[in-house]
Amino acid sequence: MGDGIIKYLKDIFDNVLSVLFSEEEQCPLCEKVVEKTSLCLACRNKIDSINEVFVISGEEYSFKGYSVGVYSNAMVGMIKRFKYSRDFQCGRALGELLKEKILHINIESPILTFVPMSSKSYKKRGYNQSEYLAKVVGRELNIPVVNTLYKCKETLDQIGLNGSERWSNVDDSFKLNEGIKIKNRKIIIIDDVITTGATAYNCGKELMKNGAKEINILTVAKSNV
Numbered sequence: 447m448g449d450g451i452i453k454y455l456k457d458i459f460d461n462v463l464s465v466l467f468s469e470e471e472q473c474p475l476c477e478k479v480v481e482k483t484s485l486c487l488a489c490r491n492k493i494d495s496i497n498e499v500f501v502i503s504g505e506e507y508s509f510k511g512y513s514v515g516v517y518s519n520a521m522v523g524m525i526k527r528f529k530y531s532r533d534f535q536c537g538r539a540l541g542e543l544l545k546e547k548i549l550h551i552n553i554e555s556p557i558l559t560f561v562p563m564s565s566k567s568y569k570k571r572g573y574n575q576s577e578y579l580a581k582v583v584g585r586e587l588n589i590p591v592v593n594t595l596y597k598c599k600e601t602l603d604q605i606g607l608n609g610s611e612r613w614s615n616v617d618d619s620f621k622l623n624e625g626i627k628i629k630n631r632k633i634i635i636i637d638d639v640i641t642t643g644a645t646a647y648n649c650g651k652e653l654m655k656n657g658a659k660e661i662n663i664l665t666v667a668k669s670n671v
């Protein structure tokens with residue numbers, strides 16, 4: 447009887463350990479077992495990849511932009527689950543995609559930063575999805591992640607605004623955090639989705655004004671609407 451209980455408890459303990467320390471992960475889209483927290487090859491191939499570099503220009507600067515893929519199909523589902531349903535398995539898989547992309551871009555000793563949220567939006571969501579992605583990449587590739595910027599004015603949601611409204615909505619809406627040293631640094635700004643590029647451009651502009659050497663903008667997805 448006593449032995450039976452001990453065996454029963456040991457089985458439970460082993461099960462808990464196997465969950466905690468399992469090497470096996472599931473593809474967040476089809477649940478097929480994969481080695482790392484990433485998409486399986488079949489789901490990876492459903493992403494419409496973007497290989498070309500694009501340019502995000504404003505009045506003062508031009509920055510290079512890179513995206514993993516088009517904001518469509520599998521990408522939309524994963525980003526929405528991560529952003530609005532606290533699905534961090536999708537978040538980690540998206541971080542893995544960014545990691546692959548950074549390895550291709552090959553920028554020498556960069557630092558990573560991310561588009562900040564207003565404190566009101568942060569409180570509502572509980573996390574900044576862009577910061578989360580930057581931290582996944584930073585940890586995997588051993589690149590420092592620096593919280594460079596804060597949002598200094600409340601802006602409207604960019605969704606629902608047209609192109610020129612989006613630019614004026616976020617104009618001068620970011621400021622450098624106190625004590626942040628970025629002089630002569632090459633910076634990669636991480637965000638989830640890029641559309642007009644107005645938000646990321648204004649982040650880059652503030653970093654350039656404070657002495658950054660080079661700005662690159664890297665997002666998981668690129669949307670045309």
Ligand SMILES: [Zn+2]
Pocket residue numbers: 473474475476477478485486487488489490
């Ligand atoms: Zn899959």
